[in-house]
Amino acid sequence: MPVEWQPVRQSRTHELVLQSIEQRVFAGELRAGDRLPPERELAPVLGVSRSALREALRVLETIGVLVAQPGRGPDAGARIVRNPDDALGRLLRLHFALGSYSLHDVLEARVVLERSSFEAAARHASKEDLDKAEALVVRMGEPDVEVVEFNDLDTRFHVHIARSSGNELTSTLTSAVRESVRPLILRALEEAEDWPAAAAALNAEHTELLRLVRAGKGAKAADLVEQHIRSLHGTLVDESAERL
Template sequence: MPVEWQPVRQSRTHELVLESVEERVLAGELRVGDRLPPERELAPVLGVSRSALREALRVLETIGVLVAQAGRGPDAGARIVRNPDDALGRVLRLHFALGSYGLEDVLEARVILERSSFEAAARHASPEDLDVAEELLAGMSRPDVGVADFNDLDTRFHVQIARSSGNELTSTLTSAVRESVRPLILRALETVEDWPATAYALNEEHTELLRLLREGRGPEAADLAERHIRGFHGTLVDETAEEGTLDE
């Protein structure tokens, strides 16, 4: 059944367009994979300018629920998608940088999410899921691995465990929270006095985490994950508090 579009009110036009699209998604009239009508058709039906419509579509693309393809042909136009990971990570990074959340708040959120992820992964992760995590750990264990590459692989390791937990929302939130502090963790890693020793210690914990997951020992994996996060991330909280930058 084709979607019936209705004109929207003219005040704060692009936000009203967003509301119109949201209403149709919530009502099940728009689903993943559905395409919106071309701008030249949709704008007059909604009773808005094409510039206002484009502004609304850009917002939807930014928050990861729409992708727009320019040009002509079957792949052109705006299509409903679900891609929350990058969008949530971007939003959290910006709000963290602006001081909307303190580093201690992020730490506690990581602990809650990753305890849940590791405990669930011990029950639900497939051998293939854990093999992917093992490959990431192998990359982190290379003698010549640089700080930036280590930080990237470390982020992917934790996100991989979350994805193997069987809970997509936990995976998305874990990815977003970990990504939000990636720049800060990178800067902290770059200042450690003995980088090889730091990398070795972190990887020892990563190795033990994987062993516990393969053995299905969820509560022990959750406890170690918390110690692992508080060990390094916790030092960032202490250092930032000493510098007095949490509220700046």
Template sequence: MPVEWQPVRQSRTHELVLQSIEEQVFTGKLRAGDRLPPERELAPVFGVSRSALREALRVLETIGVLVAQPGRGPDSGARIVRNPDDALGRLLRLHFALGSYSLHDVMEARVALERSSFAAAATHAVEEDLDEAGVLVHRMSQPDIAPEEFNELDTQFHVKVASGSGNALTSTLTAAVRESVRPLILRALAEVDDWSATREQLNSQHLELMRLVRTGNGEEAADLAELHIRGFHGTLVVEDRTGAEDGGTA
């Protein structure tokens, strides 16, 4: 029986560097807080050029597992970190903008995440988390608050509840999903006919969500969270579909 040869995948140099660093992380030889050797020392170890090494380090910095501090001294150089929140949000926002996911997909993912987080928060959230979430709701109730600030506080509120659920990944994903559609939400808030009435309606639901979580009514909180998301986020989906039918874009 003849041998069936398969093409060998050719990796670019910086991908080989990435693979090597990933292996060090997976084996526990590199941990969060560890500092990588200077480029002039690390490049010869890998047997690559400093430009290839920099390319690999830039990829790690983009995905939120490395921070590079230029200059000299004990705080300079590249350090392994755990900072997935912003990186994942940027990545998801780009994929949404490129059409990888529809607005309906984003809404359904958000509903699933936040039903889970509000239900779990009713059982697991500590008083400190609930107090901080309550402060955010109070700040959103100010009559002179602008839509952009309201949206920022709104995001913080939902992420805080998610972190109170006891699941760090749920919190990160909630922030990323919110970030992916932030430009659309800001535009929709800026275009509402009666901003004051919209703000009051959204925040009255926030207040009720807080009450349900504090009193341990997880299922009711999950139901209201879904209603809350579908109420406003759902209007974006309708507008998106209408725009698509008219030949427009989101």
């Protein structure tokens, strides 16, 4: 019987380095906080050039699992970390900008994630968590808060509630989805005809959301956060549809 040959997969060198590091993470040989050997030691062990190694390390840094500190000393070199929020947010923001996901897709994802996180926060959030959320709400309600700062505080409030829900993955996904539309939400806020009135209305909903979470009324908080998201984010979806 003749041998049936299959094409072999060609990989660039830095991809092979990535596979090697990934395998050690999956096997539990590398954990968050561990340092990789210096480039001058690791490159020859792996049998690759230092430029290929650096390319692989840059990829890992971009996806939020490694941080590289240049220079010499005990803090220099590459260290394995757990920092998925910024990396996933950056990735999702780029894909959203490229049209991989529609505004409607992002809206529905936000609704599902935040309903879940507010309902869970009503059961699991600590007093300290909710006090931090309240500080954000208080600042959003001050008369001197400008649009850019309000948008930042708004994002932090929703992400903080997600973190206090006790589910780290929900928190990361909520942060990434909210970050993906941050520029659009900022633009919508900047275009408000009466900014003080718009800010007051939005923050009245934040205040009520926090009250419901403190009272343990998760179902009502979930309903209100859906209404809250659809009132602004849904307007962006409607505007986008009108332009098509």
